[in-house]
Amino acid sequence: MEHRAISKSGEIKWILCIGKVVEQDKQGNPLRAIGIHLDITDKKTSQLKIVESEIRYRQIFDHIDEVFFITNTDGTIVDFNLKGETLFGYSRAQILKLNVADLYASPKDRIRFKKTIEEKSFLKDFELKMKKKDGTIIDVLVNGVVRRNQNNKIIGYIGIIRDISMRKELEENILKIQEQFDEQTSKFIQDLQGKLDTILQTSSSLESEPSVRIKEQVDVLTSIINEYQKSIKRKNE
Numbered sequence: 512m513e514h515r516a517i518s519k520s521g522e523i524k525w526i527l528c529i530g531k532v533v534e535q536d537k538q539g540n541p542l543r544a545i546g547i548h549l550d551i552t553d554k555k556t557s558q559l560k561i562v563e564s565e566i567r568y569r570q571i572f573d574h575i576d577e578v579f580f581i582t583n584t585d586g587t588i589v590d591f592n593l594k595g596e597t598l599f600g601y602s603r604a605q606i607l608k609l610n611v612a613d614l615y616a617s618p619k620d621r622i623r624f625k626k627t628i629e630e631k632s633f634l635k636d637f638e639l640k641m642k643k644k645d646g647t648i649i650d651v652l653v654n655g656v657v658r659r660n661q662n663n664k665i666i667g668y669i670g671i672i673r674d675i676s677m678r679k680e681l682e683e684n685i686l687k688i689q690e691q692f693d694e695q696t697s698k699f700i701q702d703l704q705g706k707l708d709t710i711l712q713t714s715s716s717l718e719s720e721p722s723v724r725i726k727e728q729v730d731v732l733t734s735i736i737n738e739y740q741k742s743i744k745r746k747n748e
Contacts, residue, residue, distance in 0.1 A: 513551065525555035578672035581658070584625070584665060586610035598674055600644035616640035616648045624653065629665055632657050641672070650679040 512528045530546020573593040581589040591606050599606065599614060615621045620639040628634045637653040655670020 513555075524550055525552045527551045575671075578674075579670075580611075580655075580672060581667065581669045582611045583667040586612045586621075589667065595672070598643070598649075598672075599641075605644075614641050616642045628655060628657060628668060634670065638675075649674055649676045651675060 514526055514528070516524050516526050518524050527549040528546060529549070530544050532541040532544045534541070534543035536542055575592055575594060578595040578598055579590075579592040580595060581591075583589060588607055588609060588611055591603070596603055596606060601609070612618065612621050615624075617640065624634070624637065624639065627637065633656045635654055637655075639651060639653065640648050641651050642648055652673045652675055653670055654673075655668050657665045658667040658669055660666050
């Protein structure tokens, strides 16, 4: 039995009581007992500090605005923070029963992740696709390091998962808009080139100063068009 006691100096001590009854009356009531009292204040203080440390760790762990994970090499999920529960749609109890491979959109990505992180001992901005509880596929970046035991053997991984699905969608939309713009611009340039050729042919048949000026202006526009087409070609290479 553990309890607190106040010493003569007024200091609070944690005491462990160990004892047993050595004599009883005819009704079985204890008459005499022997035992010892042990001062376990230091041990108890250390235990309380560990508990406080774990509480602080959990508070920080759960309030990180990115998914923080700890897993074993076999895929056992050791810990996930609240952000992980929110992102993937599982409760804490559910997610701890899963194998982390269940969260990958493709088994090949899991193999690629393990191979890369174990070769380098770390990962930085490793892009892959993962899967929510409802089946939604998301794009993520993973940053992490390996976990090792006392014999330096890799026993797992610890790291952060960042959801970049919105960024990827925005990039794809921008690319589509750029492609549509390039296509429309190219068509406009071709039409303009045809009209300029017509103007140039007409002006070349005229022997006058205005026709010379027209030809010079057409040449300038043609040069601009050619430079633009070259820049489009270089961008697509």
